[in-house]
Amino acid sequence: xxxxxxxxxxxxxxxxxxxxxxxxxxxxxxxxxxxxxxxxxxxxxxxxxxxxxxxxxxxxxxxxxxxxxxxxxxxxxxxxxxxxxxxxxxxxxxxxxxxxxxxxxxxxxxxxxxxxxxxxxxxxxxxxxxxxxxxxxxxxxxxxxxxxxxxxxxxxxxxxxxxxxxxxxxxxxxxxxxxxxxxxxxxxxxxxxxxxxxxxxxxxxxxxxxxxxxxxxxxxxxxxxxxxxxxxxxxxxxxxxxxxxxxxxxxxxxxxxxxxxxxxxxxxxxxxxxxxxxxxxxxxxxxxxxxxxxxxxxxxxxxxxxxxxxxxxxxxxxxxxxxxxxxxxxxxxxxxxxxxxxxxxxxxxxxxxxxxxxxxxxxxxxxxxxxxxxxxxxxxxxxxxxxxx
Amino acid sequence: xxxxxxxxxxxxxxxxxxxxxxxxxxxxxxxxxxxxxxxxxxxxxxxxxxxxxxxxxxxxxxxxxxxxxxxxxxxxxxxxxxxxxxxxxxxxxxxxxxxxxxxxxxxxxxxxxxxxxxxxxxxxxxxxxxxxxxxxxxxxxxxxxxxxxxxxxxxxxxxxxxxxxxxxxxxxxxxxxxxxxxxxxxxxxxxxxxxxxxxxxxxxxxxxxxxxxxxxxxxxxxxxxxxxxxxxxxxxxxxxxxxxxxxxxxxxxxxxxxx
Ligand code: SF4
Numbered sequence: 001x002x003x004x005x006x007x008x009x010x011x012x013x014x015x016x017x018x019x020x021x022x023x024x025x026x027x028x029x030x031x032x033x034x035x036x037x038x039x040x041x042x043x044x045x046x047x048x049x050x051x052x053x054x055x056x057x058x059x060x061x062x063x064x065x066x067x068x069x070x071x072x073x074x075x076x077x078x079x080x081x082x083x084x085x086x087x088x089x090x091x092x093x094x095x096x097x098x099x100x101x102x103x104x105x106x107x108x109x110x111x112x113x114x115x116x117x118x119x120x121x122x123x124x125x126x127x128x129x130x131x132x133x134x135x136x137x138x139x140x141x142x143x144x145x146x147x148x149x150x151x152x153x154x155x156x157x158x159x160x161x162x163x164x165x166x167x168x169x170x171x172x173x174x175x176x177x178x179x180x181x182x183x184x185x186x187x188x189x190x191x192x193x194x195x196x197x198x199x200x201x202x203x204x205x206x207x208x209x210x211x212x213x214x215x216x217x218x219x220x221x222x223x224x225x226x227x228x229x230x231x232x233x234x235x236x237x238x239x240x241x242x243x244x245x246x247x248x249x250x251x252x253x254x255x256x257x258x259x260x261x262x263x264x265x266x267x268x269x270x271x272x273x274x275x276x277x278x279x280x281x282x283x284x285x286x287x288x289x290x291x292x293x294x295x296x297x298x299x300x301x302x303x304x305x306x307x308x309x310x311x312x313x314x315x316x317x318x319x320x321x322x323x324x325x326x327x328x329x330x331x332x333x334x335x336x337x338x339x340x341x342x343x344x345x346x347x348x349x350x351x352x353x354x355x356x357x358x359x360x361x362x363x364x365x366x367x368x369x370x371x372x373x374x375x376x377x378x379x380x381x382x383x384x385x386x387x388x389x
Numbered sequence: 390x391x392x393x394x395x396x397x398x399x400x401x402x403x404x405x406x407x408x409x410x411x412x413x414x415x416x417x418x419x420x421x422x423x424x425x426x427x428x429x430x431x432x433x434x435x436x437x438x439x440x441x442x443x444x445x446x447x448x449x450x451x452x453x454x455x456x457x458x459x460x461x462x463x464x465x466x467x468x469x470x471x472x473x474x475x476x477x478x479x480x481x482x483x484x485x486x487x488x489x490x491x492x493x494x495x496x497x498x499x500x501x502x503x504x505x506x507x508x509x510x511x512x513x514x515x516x517x518x519x520x521x522x523x524x525x526x527x528x529x530x531x532x533x534x535x536x537x538x539x540x541x542x543x544x545x546x547x548x549x550x551x552x553x554x555x556x557x558x559x560x561x562x563x564x565x566x567x568x569x570x571x572x573x574x575x576x577x578x579x580x581x582x583x584x585x586x587x588x589x590x591x592x593x594x595x596x597x598x599x600x601x602x603x604x605x606x607x608x609x610x611x612x613x614x615x616x617x618x619x620x621x622x623x624x625x626x627x628x629x630x631x632x633x634x635x636x637x638x639x640x641x642x643x644x645x646x647x648x
Contacts (some may be wrong), residue, residue, distance in 0.1 A: 016532065016566050049631035052563065071641060075634035262566050265529050292647040323643045 016263045019222040020256050027255070029201055033248045039063035048072060053304045055254045061300035062247050070296055077302035077328045084306050089369050090331045090377040091362070092140035092171070093133050096340040097121050097159065101146025103212030105198075106283045107240065107276055110146045112212065119340045120151055126159055130166050132343035136335065136362045139379040140169040142194070144338075147175035147214055156185060164189030168379050171234070175213065176223030182230035194236030195223045196274070199243040200252035208243055208283075224256070228264025235260060235267050236311070241294070242276035242285030250297060254304060270309035270331065271301060275316075291320065295327060302328035318360060318368075325372045334365040390619050393590050395568055396484075396516045396537040398455070402427045403585065404615040405457075405570065406608075407595025414444045416604050421452065424608035430457040430486050430593065433476045457518065459486035465499070466506035473510055485510065486540070487519040496546045500527045504534065511535040520572050523554035528561045528569075539565065540593065542573035543584065547596050549576025552583060562588045578607075578614030585618025586626060 039060040047057035048069065060066060061073060098120035101110040109116065121129065133141060141163070145151045152175070164170055171192035172185070182193065199205050202217050209215045227235050237257060239249040257269060273294065276285045289297070301310060311331040312324050321332065337343050360368070366376045393400045406426040411417035421429060429449055436446055436458075449456060458476035463469035466489065473485040487510065489503050490496040498521050507517045516537050521527050523541040531539055541561055544550035551574060552558060562569055568590035575581050581592045594611055601607035636644070 045631050049629055052559065070644060071636050072631075072633050074640060074644060075636035078636060078640065079634060262564055265564055290648055292644070295644060295647065319643070323640055326637060326640050 019218075019225045020259050021218040021221045023255070023259055024200065024221065024252070027252070029248065032251050033245060035059045035251060036063040036247045039065045041065050041068070044069055047303070048076065055251060055258060055304075058254045058300055058304040059247075059251050061303060062250055062297055066296060066300070067292075070292065070299070073299040073303065074295060074327060077299040078326055080302055080306045081328045081330070085330050087374045088377045089325055089329065089374050090140060090380050091138065091334050091365070092142055092169070092331060093136065093138045093343075093362075094142040094144050094173075094333055094336050094338065095129055095133060095163075096144045096338060096342065097126065097155075098145045098148075098151040099340050100148045100151055101212075102148040102150075103146070103214040104210040105214065106208045106210065107243070120155075121340050123158070123162065125341055125344070126162055128344035129341065130163055134166055136343075137366075137378060138362075139167055140171070141167045142171040142173060142333070144173045145175070147212065153177070153181055153184070157188065160185065160188040160190065171236070173236075176220050177226070179226040179230050182227050182232055186230060186232055190232065192234035192236060192270070193227045193232050194238070194270070194272070195220065195227070196236075196238035196240060196272070197221055197253070197256070198240040200239065200249050200256070201244045204244045204286075221256075224260055225263070228260055228267055231264070231266055233267060234270060234309070235264065236270045236272060238272040238274060240274055240276060241289045241297075242287060245287045246289045246293070246297070250300075257305070257308075268307075268309060269305075270311050272311045272313065273298065274313060294320075298324075298327050298329070321365075322368055322372070325369055325374055332365070335360065335362045390616065391623065393568060395518075400427050400455075400591070401425075402612070402615070403591040403619055404581070404611055405430065405591055405593040406598065407431070407593065408445055408449070409595055410599035411604065414448055417445070417599070418448045418452065420598055420604040420608040421449075421454065423605045423612065424594075424598065425612045426454065428455045428457055430459050430595075432461045433458050433472050433479075434462040436479070455484070456480055456482060457484050457486050458482065459488050459520075461488040461490070461496075463489050464491045465489060466502040466509065469502070469506045470509055470513075473506075473515060474513075477515070483514055484516045485518065487517050498522055498542070500524060503527075504530055507531055507536055508534040518570070523557035523561060525557060525560040525564060529564060532565065532567050536567065538568040538570055538590070540570045540572040543571045543580065543592075544574030546573040548574050549597060550574050551576055551580035552587075555587075558584075558587065558589070578610045581611055582614040582618035582621075585615055586621050588622055591615075 036059045043060035044066045047053055047060040050057060099110050100118045100120050101112055104111045104113055169191050170189050172190060173194040176195055197220060205217050224235055237253055239253055275289060309330045310328055312321060312329045313333050314336040369376050393403050402425045404424055404426050405428045406421055406424050408417055408429060408431045431445060458480055460469040460472040463472050469487055469489050476485060477483055487503055487506055489499045491499050500521055503519050503521055507519050510517050511534060518538050518540055519531050519536055520540045528539045528541060541558060544553035570591040570593055571584040571589045572593040575592055575594050576597050584592050598604050598608045598611060
């Protein structure tokens with residue numbers, strides 16, 4: 001008999017090395033744009049008939065050729081979502097730890113040159129926020145910060161042990177970090193990391209990120225590979241709809257998702273669909289996506305990937321969010337405050353990152369979800385499952 | 390048809406064949422020639438390495454096909470590693486098809502032992518082609534320890550049941566970063582064709598060719614089927630008809646009102 005041995009991965013095999021920036025370098029933006037512009041109704045019908053869709057099928061579904069098929073797309077995506085996720089919607093709350101930021105992004109109110117009051121929560125303020133969010137019933141929390149070296153690993157290492165014991169799921173949306181940092185944060189209870197690329201077109205990206213570390217396109221892009229290598233349980237992707245042609249950007253993100261899924265198969269994935277919102281010193285969107293087109297994009301993502309988590313923020317209107325429950329979303333934020341200290345104290349609106357559209361309370365939103373025949377899921381994870389042995 | 394690359398070696402044919410169960414060495418040779426296969430697997434335990442007159446090995450060496458020794462008969466990782474080293478020495482190849490089945494009746498592959506052996510063999514410089522269940526997680530783990538391809542089964546070995554594991558093969562194919570070769574259970578050219586249409590990179594066939602009434606003709610049928618399947622896959626298959634679904638009515642009204 002052979003003795004029992006444990007297989008550990010010593011090094012990544014050749015088949016799974018390679019960061020997405022190398023892949024993207026080999027892709028031509030114009031060709032990706034053509035890939036949706038050239039799609040015909042036949043391509044759409046073929047994609048709708050498939051059970052497993054490739055990126056080209058996704059391109060067909062978000063193309064203008066698919067517009068006449070919107071109702072069919074939505075119906076199919078409604079069915080798939082129900083089959084895979086049941087009649088449930090998870091709710092989470094964002095907790096803004098800081099609005100300090102050492103970047104200049106053309107679309108964001110936290111940009112360093114904006115004369116707003118900067119605040120980074122200290123221990124007591126964090127405790128107060130946690131208590132206020134807990135009181136609303138949340139069990140899943142998303143920590144958000146601006147991007148500055150001052151609110152970085154030493155700060156996170158202080159705050160996570162305070163926050164984690166109160167929530168069963170902890171996500172973060174912060175500046176890109178090193179792989180070892182993600183591993184360290186996971187030890188402290190981190191379950192999910194969201195890094196939105198904003199746009200996959202390098203040229204446009206540089207036009208909108210004028211100063212600061214965020215200007216390093218590849219470092220941000222490859223953060224998702226680092227998160228995957230750190231075996232973080234859930235990885236979130238997104239483009240900021242409006243910076244570039246939303247269709248081509250979404251196709252690039254579909255390639256990115258597939259790249260990650262093939263490598264980091266232990267992780268779950270989620271996508272979000274932020275549209276540019278008005279903010280202090282903000283820009284006018286270049287590529288406006290209409291409500292109808294947003295619905296098309298959402299349904300296309302669901303058809304592209306039946307198991308993908310899809311998350312909707314309070315940037316969208318109450319009516320839109322009401323129907324989103326049926327359109328394929330699995331996760332929503334509710335009653336969000338986008339300024340640090342927003343839950344516990346009456347903070348001044350000047351601190352906000354962007355204006356939210358859905359101002360309803362958590363209980364109103366839960367009632368709305370129930371009225372749609374769905375159940376609210378507050379707890380969707382147990383920390384015991386991620387404890388490391 | 391694009392060539393298949395495994396560990397820097399290029400193959401024009403996506404049909405791999407075995408050498409067991411033929412009535413004679415001549416029938417085997419004819420059949421392999423008709424199949425167009427460029428990679429032929431042979432069981433180390435069947436080879437008579439002491440005598441240069443081995444009637445399986447000699448003709449294969451003359452044909453110039455790539456020989457892939459397999460460890461069939463090994464019941465655990467240690468035996469498989471030992472067999473692989475013997476084969477490397479005897480056949481001067483560091484390629485091995487890793488087969489470990491503790492169960493002599495159904496010859497079910499042992500995933501645990503296969504993973505242990507694969508990691509050890511890769512460290513010793515082998516190109517490992519593991520024969521496994523159509524288990525998506527195991528296939529990912531084998532890829533991670535450095536296997537250059539995976540060989541999930543279509544159905545029990547020798548059963549001619551075709552792609553009974555199809556739903557799992559679909560997941561393996563979707564996730565793989567290395568070539569996927571469907572091995573075992575392929576009973577008819579149509580099974581082989583379907584595997585290639587689904588996106589499998591190659592198939593391995595033995596019994597269905599060796600025990601046919603006319604092995605040579607059956608081998609040709611498999612060659613054509615594999616080519617057809619691959620060409621169809623590369624051309625982009627039309628899918629089944631799309632049946633329109635209906636959204637729930639509040640959603641239909643909401644969408645109708647959107648601009
Ligand atoms: S988008 Fe992020 S990095 Fe850019 S200014 Fe806003 S908070 Fe800072």
